[in-house]
Amino acid sequence: MTTDTMSAFIATTTPVLSAARRIWMFMHVSPDLDAVGAHAGALAWVRQCNPTAPVCIGGGDYPRANLLAIAAAVDPHVFQHIDPADVAFCEGDVVVLIDVADIMRTSHRNAWALPAGIPRIVIDHHVVQCDAPYQLIDASYQSASALVYDLMQQAHTPLTQAHMACLVMGVLGDSGFFRFLDRRLVHTLALVQSFCERYGVDAYYQLVDLLERNRPAADFVIQGAYLHNLVVRPRYAYTTLTLAEVAALDLPAEALNGVNGASLIRNIADTEFVFVVKEHQPGMYRSSWRTCAGAVTSVRAIVAPHGGGGHDSAAGYSFAAESMAAAVAHLEACIALQGAP
Numbered sequence: 056m057t058t059d060t061m062s063a064f065i066a067t068t069t070p071v072l073s074a075a076r077r078i079w080m081f082m083h084v085s086p087d088l089d090a091v092g093a094h095a096g097a098l099a100w101v102r103q104c105n106p107t108a109p110v111c112i113g114g115g116d117y118p119r120a121n122l123l124a125i126a127a128a129v130d131p132h133v134f135q136h137i138d139p140a141d142v143a144f145c146e147g148d149v150v151v152l153i154d155v156a157d158i159m160r161t162s163h164r165n166a167w168a169l170p171a172g173i174p175r176i177v178i179d180h181h182v183v184q185c186d187a188p189y190q191l192i193d194a195s196y197q198s199a200s201a202l203v204y205d206l207m208q209q210a211h212t213p214l215t216q217a218h219m220a221c222l223v224m225g226v227l228g229d230s231g232f233f234r235f236l237d238r239r240l241v242h243t244l245a246l247v248q249s250f251c252e253r254y255g256v257d258a259y260y261q262l263v264d265l266l267e268r269n270r271p272a273a274d275f276v277i278q279g280a281y282l283h284n285l286v287v288r289p290r291y292a293y294t295t296l297t298l299a300e301v302a303a304l305d306l307p308a309e310a311l312n313g314v315n316g317a318s319l320i321r322n323i324a325d326t327e328f329v330f331v332v333k334e335h336q337p338g339m340y341r342s343s344w345r346t347c348a349g350a351v352t353s354v355r356a357i358v359a360p361h362g363g364g365g366h367d368s369a370a371g372y373s374f375a376a377e378s379m380a381a382a383v384a385h386l387e388a389c390i391a392l393q394g395a396p
């Protein structure tokens with residue numbers, strides 16, 4: 056990302072935001088630390104461009120409560136559960152998408168469309184094809200939050216501790232959990248360093264505590280179930296959980312959302328990549344993929360031909376199947392099709 060690209064983006068989007076009558080910021084479904092953190096942090100820039108228009112940060116899913124607790128320090132009403140498919144968009148509306156380029160990925164529904172005249176501003180770090188008129192896309196960033204931080208530095212946006220905390224949360228989520236392994240990208244941990252320098256290491260650990268410590272007991276029960284179902288093959292490993300298995304543990308289906316199963320198993324020695332499959336709705340399976348240390352396999356290349364997406368080192372792919380056995384058979388066929396790189 057050159058300074059010129061960033062400046063040009065700021066120059067073209069600032070008038071669009073400042074002229075907006077309503078601003079909608081929608082997170083992708085299954086909002087993670089980066090999605091929540093980048094949107095809440097970017098609110099400082101949106102407000103700098105337009106101090107008065109109502110701003111809604113919403114989307115078709117509820118984010119985890121501990122993420123919202125950090126984001127709420129920016130604005131207590133930071134998240135409104137509004138599905139973009141239900142919004143009656145009108146002239147004067149502007150849509151901002153961060154950590155996602157396709158608005159259809161912000162709702163589980165598909166029988167709707169954004170009206171043609173509504174401007175879309177996209178800030179993303181995925182490898183995507185995007186036709187939005189205003190876009191800042193750079194796949195070399197390991198988190199949308201780091202990209203938003205650089206954007207706001209360039210735009211001289213004043214940041215409070217709460218805004219910075221949200222961006223640090225996003226950086227920890229994306230780079231900390233899966234792209235940390237790519238040592239070329241560790242430089243953006245400079246954001247963590249500046250946060251610690253400004254607000255002290257204790258403030259940083261309070262943030263980490265909220266995110267990763269004091270986890271609900273259900274998370275550990277789910278982790279145990281994932282480990283129980285672990286299968287290790289010569290090149291990769293995977294694990295699975297069905298809704299029936301979760302119910303048998305006396306847990307609600309939402310308990311599945313609290314645990315990243317792929318991160319749990321990605322450190323198995325001599326494994327190139329891992330995936331986890333969960334049945335998130337009856338008959339609907341969501342697979343999440345991660346590469347392991349030093350691996351050159353692109354997990355995105357395995358799932359992309361079938362409609363999945365993401366990054367080389369972390370990708371996702373959802374599909375319908377008759378059973379978990381059929382879902383896994385389908386994914387192992389995808390791997391065989393892709394072959395060894």
Ligand SMILES: [Mn+2]
Pocket residue numbers: 089090154180197198199229
């Ligand atoms: Mn991200």
